[in-house]
Amino acid sequence: MEILQTTEAERIHAAVIARALADPKRLCVVERLAGGERSVSQLSREVGCQVPNMSQHLTVLRSAGLVASRREGSTVFYRLVDERILDAYRLLQQVAG
Amino acid sequence: MEILQTTEAERIHAAVIARALADPKRLCVVERLAGGERSVSQLSREVGCQVPNMSQHLTVLRSAGLVASRREGSTVFYRLVDERILDAYRLLQQVAG
DNA sequence: TCACTACTTGCGCAATGACGCAAGCCAGCG
DNA sequence: CGCTGGCTTGCGTCATTGCGCAAGTAGTGA
Numbered sequence: 001m002e003i004l005q006t007t008e009a010e011r012i013h014a015a016v017i018a019r020a021l022a023d024p025k026r027l028c029v030v031e032r033l034a035g036g037e038r039s040v041s042q043l044s045r046e047v048g049c050q051v052p053n054m055s056q057h058l059t060v061l062r063s064a065g066l067v068a069s070r071r072e073g074s075t076v077f078y079r080l081v082d083e084r085i086l087d088a089y090r091l092l093q094q095v096a097g
Numbered sequence: 098m099e100i101l102q103t104t105e106a107e108r109i110h111a112a113v114i115a116r117a118l119a120d121p122k123r124l125c126v127v128e129r130l131a132g133g134e135r136s137v138s139q140l141s142r143e144v145g146c147q148v149p150n151m152s153q154h155l156t157v158l159r160s161a162g163l164v165a166s167r168r169e170g171s172t173v174f175y176r177l178v179d180e181r182i183l184d185a186y187r188l189l190q191q192v193a194g
Numbered sequence: 195t196c197a198c199t200a201c202t203t204g205c206g207c208a209a210t211g212a213c214g215c216a217a218g219c220c221a222g223c224g
Numbered sequence: 225c226g227c228t229g230g231c232t233t234g235c236g237t238c239a240t241t242g243c244g245c246a247a248g249t250a251g252t253g254a
Contacts, residue, residue: 011121011128013193014186018124022116023242024108031108040201053243055202060241066192074200074251084192089111091185095163096110120212137231150213152232157211171221171230 017088020064025049026057027089029078033067034086037079114185117161122146123154124186126175130164131183134176 021027028047032038038046044054058078061067066085070077080086118124125144129135135143141151155175158164163182167174177183 008121010190010193011124014189015119015121015124017189017193018115019119022112022119024105024112025242027108027111027115041199049242050244051201052203052245056242059202071201071251076201082192084188088185088188088192091181091188092111092114093107095179095181095185096107096114116211122212138229146212147214148231149215149233153212156232168221171228173231 016064017066020060020066021085021089021092023057023060026061029054029057029061030066030080030085030089033078033080037070037077039075039077041075043078113161114163117157117163118182118186118189120154120157123158126151126154126158127163127177127182127186130175130177134167134174136172136174138172140175 021030025047029043032043032046040054040058041051043058044051047054049057058067058069062069062078066081067078068081070079118127122144126140129140129143137151137155138148140155141148144151146154155164155166159166159175163178164175165178167176
């Protein structure tokens with residue numbers, strides 16, 4: 001089965017991804033973005049937190065490379081960068097189940 | 098594709114799993130355990146940390162339900178509970194790559 | 195320019211996490 | 225018994241995280 005990675009740098013990078021997914025609200029964001037891009041205010045309403053807090057969560061997700069943003073007028077839309085994030089999330093759920 | 102989960106409890110549970118994987122040393126432990134069960138002292142040697150520290154990391158992994166332990170004499174062996182953890186880890190690496 | 199909306203950033207606080215070190219626990223052995 | 229090896233637990237410290245609130249920035253339109 002294996003070929004699990006070797007270098008410390010790779011482990012650190014994977015840990016950053018895991019850390020980004022290690023919060024219920026951020027997982028909720030991922031769920032929403034699975035349905036297409038959303039603005040910050042839209043996400044903060046749907047997830048149920050204040051806009052500054054949502055902005056911070058999105059910063060975490062973006063610096064982990066999981067989401068990207070696009071500006072349209074004064075509105076910023078976020079989207080998932082890689083569909084495999086959803087596969088990873090699903091696996092987490094399965095292991096959790 | 099979706100049907101990503103709905104309830105807050107499920108998200109919290111998935112977040113606990115992600116948090117358990119959100120540390121390079123714990124990922125290293127997962128890698129080692131992919132090759133079969135290991136004792137605490139063995140893991141602490143291979144991963145490169147002190148035994149008490151390793152014990153704590155293993156506690157985190159166990160309370161997330163990712164590993165289980167077995168006692169043989171005075172030695173405690175840990176093993177992976179679910180092979181899908183490795184799939185999840187591999188996906189994290191792929192997204193990271 | 196002014197006002198308004200949308201978002202980001204800074205700050206302070208309480209909570210959590212990782213680590214080292216010391217102490218405790220438990221099984222096996224003399 | 226005590227002693228030793230293998231683990232766990234407790235404690236103190238320092239860094240990080242999530243959050244609320246206030247302030248700052250940027251685009252839009254009157």
